[in-house]
Amino acid sequence: MNAFRQPNFLALALRRGNFLLGGVLAGLVALLALVSLAWTPHSAYELDIANKLNPPSPTHWLGTDHFGRDVASMIMVGARNSLLVGFVAVGTGLAVGVFLGLWASARRGWVEELIMRFSDFAFAFPAILSAIMITAILGPGAVNSILAIGIFNVPVFARVTRGSANAIWAREFVLAARAAGKGHARITLEHVLPNILGVVVVQATIFFAIAILAEAALSYLGLGTQPPHPSWGRMLNEAQTFLHLSPHLVLFPGLAVVISVLGFNMLGDGLRDLLDPRLSRTRLAGYPR
Amino acid sequence: MTFPNPPVVDADGLTRHYMLPRESLTAAPQRVFALNRVSLTVRAGRSLGVVGESGCGKSTLARCVMALEPLTAGTLRILGKDPHAMRSRALRRHRQNFQMIFQDPFGSLDPRHTVGRIVSEPLEAAEKRLGPDERRGRVREVLEAVGLRGADMSKYPHEFSGGQRQRIAIARALTTRPALIVADEPVSALDVSVRAQVLNLLRDLQDRYGVTYLLISHDLSAVEYACHQIAVMYMGRIVEYGSTEAILADAAHPYTRALLDAVPRSSPERRRARTTLKGAVPSPTEIVSGCPFAARCPLVEPRCRLQAPEWREVMPGHGAACHLV
Amino acid sequence: MSMLEVDRLTVAFPAPAGPERAVRDVSFELERGETLGIVGESGCGKSMTALALMGLLPEGTDTQGGITLNGRDLRTLDEEAMCRVRGNAIAMVFQEPMTSLNPVRAIGKQVVEPLMLHLGLDRGQAKVETLSLLERVGLVDPRRFYAAYPHQLSGGQRQRAMIAMALSCRPEVLIADEPTTALDVTVQGQILDLIRDAVGESRMSLILISHDLGVIAETVDRVIVMYGGAVVEQGPTWDVFTRLAHPYTRGLFAAMPRLGEGRRRLRTIPGTVPELADLPTGCTFADRCSLARETCHSQPPDMRPVGESHSAACLRLDAATATPSFGSRR
């Protein structure tokens, strides 16, 4: 069944706590990032050594770091950074991975074998490992970390796409389309893609969350976004040095990561529940049956 | 004197092998003989029923006739042209002459397309030069022909019951006004009361449009009802062929007799003693030297295991591959 | 008192559109050694009735009515006591031999289980018993089948293994839910024969569930016809299938192509099976019935006698039985 076309989709969505809470959290992060383009409470770059390591106060809501920079402002600008990495990395993964997955599934045979073997060994290089290689050659930087995460996303999307596309290719309506005289490309566009879109969208939101996590880890290691641009991961790295003096510094950037990842994950879960009638019909799932 | 109708399907020696994945590294690769030199002819306006148990190759036959699967050997002509020898563009145009109906009324319709889009798919794929109005008119016409309403065009498949969905599938097969419809188990997924409706519909459409059917089924009684001729398949071969009346009244091949015997009768007559076959259909992975049915045949003789039986005619138009005929 | 008594059994599932009443007021009795068939189309409640007897309905299902086996009300038993009944006093064979066996355990290991559980046999005894059971259900060379995995067996062989499992503790009632539907015609007969012989040998009672009128006609003494969750007709198989008292039973027969009847036109039942969440107040079949009157739509019919121990639930029974019945197809 097609959940999107059911008139009560919105009503259903509102009843799903996951979807709603996820939407609110992810929306909040997106809003912070957008607002930071026009306004932040203080400058996120300006040093104020006199006011370093301040605890939260009315002027500095979340306190200041070891250079006296306003933590709240840095987190807002950092959100921009995390979201950007997420969008570009997931976009790359989506565009290349979904294409490869659809291609593998439509052509089968050696094309499929080749693409899947390629993704087999791409799996051997998790985002951090490929980032290490890239930084060893090109030096650390935001672009390189995006590249690393994007490369890691490609085989994942290719696999998920191929898996669900193969399931569609095995359906009788595809055979019917072939019997009607449609070619592989048209069947992929008209039958396969629309039927796997839900899975792909869900996967995209979940990998968005994973990309945010990976970016934070890379920045923490100093391989990602470079100073003076604020990023949540590097804020945590710097805060660790002052763990004994100002523990509050490790709290807020970490919470920012948790909230945004939680938001996108829950959004993905909610979407999956909405799109998959098999899962939402839990009444027959009773144990033993 | 009546002249026979021209043949719509003319198949000669259709053979389809494929390789099985190996069981172990040392095992020899095995081939499945899904179709083994199958020849048949279906004339315009007639219907041929192909019956047999699972794995006998009847679905492979349907797919090969539809040119959805390649042939290993043999020639096939549909309205005189061989779809397996055509280039893809020409084949796409030729496909409007032969369409297909599938078993599963839930799986054979794309849940994300409207009924209108589903039914017009063959028209669109055949690149027929039809205007949008003409196309809608055609869709409406076939929907009404199968007992649905033109207004159903904008609905989605999940809004219909199983029987209605099978009507949609039949409508789709009709839109290009094909000469031939290949139906693979068209009623076996349906409930008894709905099955009768669809069987009647198939007959009505034949009377009205003169369609030729190649009907694949495991259900002898449905085939008897819907078909003029019957071909019985066993392990990738046709073992008996003849008119429905002849086969029902006087089956020549022991396998056909066993099949007929195995159908449970709902008539309240007392239980009969029937000859049940031993074992199940063996998988057709090796070339059998003698008769493929020898292992299960109740009438088996020594020569059956040594020598493959030749095709013998019982009467003109009715024959079987059995030494005992 | 009969061995098994089912009294006004009602099963309802909670659903968004209100409870779906899959089984409504089904009552029947089963004597020792008797064979009973339940026939009907998909969604008529026949499988749910079987699962209710086994106490295996999904959690959250609302079950009403009584199920009494040898004077013991199964509905009042706790889970532990019910586990001692299942596979022991009542055993069941399912439709899909492909999915009903655990794919990662050897056949023998699965047949051994009820023997050790209910009869208290040790592993060695259970294995000996299992080998003889496998042989008895026609799996010659039982040692090979004991060690085989389900995927290595054909559909018919798997169903034989299922039957071995069900017979292992010599149950008093064997429930077979569409045991031959997934099998080939020539294998179907073998399995039906096997079930019939096993039941005959050990004075077991059989409940055979099927959509196939032929299978029912050839196997059981008595038959229950179900439609929309309720019993519409029941009686001795011979009587029911010759008199065809209920318009639905009659429609079902007329709609079925029968071997040897040639290309004579089939009579069909118009319309489709009703939605369980939205059943009409009166007779469930009224919307599709040519004999239906005003009252049929408003008043639920009760079971009325047609002959000796043969009854049907129809308000227009007189009109229905007035026309000649069997072979009434033009």
Place this chain on the structure above:
Amino acid sequence: MSVFLAKRFAIFVATLLGASVVVFLALEILPGDPAYAILGADAEPSAYEALHRELGLDRPAVDRYLGWLGGILTGDFGVSYTYSVPVFELVVERLALTVPLAVLAMALTVVAAIGLGLHAATHHNKIGDWGVMAFSQLGIALPNFWFGILLILFFSVYLGWFSSGGFPGWGAGTWPALKSLLLPAIALATVQTAILARVMRSSVLETIREDYVRTARAKGLTRRATLWRHVLRNALIPVVTVMGLQFANLLAGTIVIENVFFLPGLGRLVFQAIANRDLVVVKDVVLILAAMVVVVNFIVDLAYAAIDPRLGARDA
């Protein structure tokens, strides 16, 4: 040997070779001249010449690749530019930390996740299920390095139970060494547990709906017996797949966590090597890490064949 295993073994070897080619291309060919990359653009010409020769850059690329690969197979990993010791020695010393850390984390993950997943599935839609789901939702969102910092903050800064990092070495005794690995392992395992517990839960829920589970119940098996004898093994099949994928994440995670806890492991080594532009070390360690991922995935395939008898006969 079954076709499945033979095929997986071939893929295993091919993947290893592929990975080595990628590493070699990335670190020796792409930067143009590794000698420049190591020394920087403002290097003395004489120093550059010396290094160029020392790294064997005057030989053709194929020769260098084969030499490198042959060296690795015979235990000769080359000499570190910064430490001036054989890389093999460095790596072995560091592996003694990284491997126990990863294994400990994986063990914690498997035990906790299978327990939690089973509990949640058998208490579907009850409070225990909600609890596990909430934990897992939160755990997945937790960056492991941040969780590590929080652990340090709580257990070493406030409670003083553990040191805030460092590794005494196995020479200092098994318990002190293990103790210093405990917090890092927990930091790594928490996130992985959150993911695996979910997979386990949904896999059990899915398996419970299978026909053969109904068969088992119809035989008279109790819920508990059904769970252990019929559900668990089938439910583990997808869980094992995810475990294999998780090991890759876990190894990547050790690189970060070793930096959080100042542990002298492989991750820290490669990290410092980047800082020192020690390409020889980077190249070897990245290959070793990738190889570990590939090896674990092959082990997962073996586990598959052990759990599922169908794989023996059927093609993958």
